[in-house]
Amino acid sequence: MRESIDHLLRTGGGVAAREQCLQVVSRCAFDDEVRRGHLVAIFPRAYARPWDVDQVDVRRRAALVSVGGEAALSHLTGLGMWELPAPAPAPLHVTAYNPRHPRGVPGELVVHRTLLPLDARTIDGLAVVRPEVAAVMSWPLLCGSDQRAPLLEGNRRRLLSPARAAALAEKMVYLKGIKQLRELLGLLLAGCESELELWGYTDVFNVPGLDDAQRQTVLRVGNRNYRIDVGYEAEKLAVELDGRAYHASPQQWERDIARDLALATIGWQTVRLSHHRLTHDVEGCRRDVLAVRAARRLLAS
Known part of the structure; x- marks a missing residue:
């Protein structure tokens, strides 16, 4: 009897539905296993051996087995499966189409x-x-930077499509915070890829004289492509927003210097603004970029 159930559990990744167990053992034998604690219901109708009930992958499988029908891990759980930022611990989330047992x-x-x-x-x-x-449906479950993090990270890793997310968000009329979500997706479609770039777009370069910038412009030098954060093509001016996470090491400094030199060979000047200045001296950043733009125009005349 136990061998039959063990085989069933092995083939199911440690989990079996109650109706599956009753196909290999009698109802009396199944009830006896449960009564003795040899089988434990992780969720309704989803059973596992007691030593497996705390394993994350077993609990995820049990959630799908419990819901039944056409179901998939979703929301915060879906984010975790895609290795996108999500708070933990959290309840498991399952989305079901025509579920047999839709009880949480x-x-x-x-x-x-x-x-x-x-x-x-x-x-x-x-x-x-x-x-x-997963990212769009998790939006109302999170707040602040935690809301933006999955979309930013997924976009940066090219794991998700901002266009596909935006199309989905257009259908989500009643989703809490939908206006803010659509605004964020618009910024991602415009080329923003980090919190610092979002800040620059919405709070630094959103003034007359600076708001005509091109976002995430790609410039080709020889056989290499370089993507710049903010570009002013008329003046051939590149503005780089140097976040702490990606520009702090000596190796990254060397790469930045080599990149700036490469752009200079095709006539582009690079201005780098640090995370600290962008977040603590917005007016100063604006003045400096405006001054460099004016100087570049003067030199070109």
Whole structure:
């Protein structure tokens, strides 16, 4: 009897539905296993051996088994599966289309219904919603920079498409904070890739004389492409927003110097603004860039 259940659990990644167990053992034998504590219900109808119930992957599988039907890990759980920033610990989230058992468990399992067939992907043998869906649907569950982090990280890693996320957000009329989400996606589509670039776009370069910049312009030097944060093509002026995370090491300084020299060979001057200046001296940053633009125009005349 136990061998039959063990085989079933092995083939199911440590989890088996109650109805599956009853196909290999009698109801009396199954109830005896549960009564003795040899089988434990992680979630309704989803059983595992007691020594496996705290394993993260087993609990994820149990969530899908418990909900049944066409279901996929979603929301914050989906973000975690795509290795995107998500708070932990958190209840497991499952989105289900035509679920058989759409009942959650308070504090442990949240079940979301959808009227549309799921467009899921498989990660480690588990169905997971697309990263755009996980990020958009997680928006009202987070706040502040935690809301933006999954979209920024997914965009930076080219894991998700801002255009696809924006198309999904257009349908989410009643999603809490939808206006702010759409504004963020608009900035991502404009080329912003970090919190610092968002700050520059919305709070530094959003004034007359600076708001005509091109975002994330790609310049080719020889056989290499260089992407610049903020570009003014008429003056051939590149403004780089140097965040602490990516420009702090000596190796990165050397790469920045080599990059600036390469751009200089095609006539582009680079101005670098530090994280500290951008966040503590906005007016000074504006004055400096405006002054350099004016000087470049004067030299070109």
